Amino acid sequence: MRRSTAQSGRQRSALDAAYDECRRLVRTTRPTEYALMGLMPPAARPACWALYAAFAHADDLLDSTDGTPEERAARLQEWRTALEADLTSGTSDDPIRLALTDAVWHWGLDLGDLLGALEAVQRDGDRQSVATWQEWRERSHAQNISWPEQFMRLLVRCGLPVPVRLRDVPGFTRFVEGLFLADMLRDLPEDLDGGHVWFPTEVLDRFQVAPADLIARRWTPAVRRLIAHLTGEARAWLEGARRVLRGSLPLGPAIVLDTTVDLFTAELDAIIGAGPAALSRPVRVPRHKQWRVLGPARARAAAIWRLTLPPTTATPGGRPVAGPDTDTAQPSPEWQPVPVADPPLPPRPHVDGVRPPEIAAAQLPDHVAIVMDGNGRWA
Structure with missing residues (x-):
């Protein structure tokens, strides 16, 4: 009995670590996204870190300068194959995969969508530029739409009714495109260091800018007009999507939406204000401007979650959750399941990897029958 308890303690410690x-990875590489995750309910934040860390790690494997493109693609394939095995066994010896595996099984996340997004990243291994905006949008949708939908599923699991399949909500795909373009502008100096220009060829041709102009950091009038146009497009997509989406979301998620748009548009303002420096170094929003947005949003979000989420919603498994202003993790109460109007969670994988037989989708029932006899009784 003592040995079993000690083993459980070691497993919990490994999961906490x-x-x-994942939290440290997101905080150091994507501070804006990390700050936005701090607006989610405390119970859902560790899963948010795991989701984003997994996507960022997969992307970094392709963007790495270590080895040839073929070797980097092979490393990503190896990591994804290991992730699928971990999701079957329910555990992992890799910290990012361990956290993601636990989040998937604990919260009932959409495994097919997640693996599909990682597959889209893997297909993009050649990292070739695209010719048209349509091709650019297809790449954006394939790689990015699943992740915010998983965040919505987390809110459903916490007990908040929200539309899980956001891609069917008008304006959502344009919102994702706005985030993707803003992120591309934010990462432009790093991409240029690697000799890459990911903007569609059609927009470069429209402004008569050659990729070599950007890679050489030539701040010509044409480059200035191109950057102004792209930041304006990203801003218009984000603001337009906010107007459409806001009526589809409860107050808590709407606060996250508003703050996301406000922070990303502040970054776009900073890029415009930086001028030629936007081609050479990462541009950061001044901290006082960031806090002007984040401070009130955090206060409103905390109040909304207290008022709208069931009192049993706490940190899954008692894992530590760092507060928005600190790196110190505080213990939380044990998590208890919250009944929500969503499909039941699947059972955790068997420790030996045994899986039930697959049933063909065509053979699964898609209806419910109620049979009644002549006396009014029913079964």
Whole structure:
């Protein structure tokens, strides 16, 4: 009995460390996204870190300068194959995969969508520029739409009714495109360091800008007009999507939406204000401007979650959740399941990897029958 308890303690410690590793990765590489995750309910934040860390790690494997493109693609394939095996066994010896595996099984996340998004990243291994905006949008949708939908599923699991399949909500795909373009502008100096220009060829041709102009950091009038146009497009897509989406979301998620748009548009303002420096170094929003947006949003979000979420919603498994202003993790109460109008969670994988037989989708029932006899009784 003592040995079993000690083993359970070691497993819990490894899981806590895995989530904390994901938190540090997101916090150091994507501070804006990390700040936005702080607006989610405390119970859902570790899963948010795991989701984003997994996507960022997969992307970094392709963007790495270590090895040839073929070797980097092979490393990503190896990591994704290991992730699928981990999701079957329910555990992992890799901290990011361990946290993601736990989040998937604990919260009932859409495994097919997640693996599909990672597959889209893998297909993009050649990292070739696209010719048209339509091709650019297809790449954006394939790689990015699943992740915010998983965040919505987390809110459903916490007990908040929200539309899980956001891609069917008008304006959502344009919102994702706005985030993707803003992120591309934010990462432009790093991409140019690697000799890459990911903007569609059609927009470069429209402004008569050659990729070599950007890679050489030539701040010509044409380059200035191109950057102004792209930041304006990203802003218009984000603001337009906010107007459409806001009526589809409850107050809590709407606060997250508003703050996301406000922070990303502040970054777009900073890029415009930086001028030629936007081609050479990462541009950051001044901290006082960031806090002007985040401070009130955090206060409103905390109040909304207290008022709208069931009192049993706490940190899954008692894992530590860092507060928005601190790196110190605080213990939380044990998580208890919250009944929500969503499909039941699947059972955790068997420790030996045994899986039930697959049933063909065509053979699954798609209806419910109620049979009644002549006396009014029913079964």
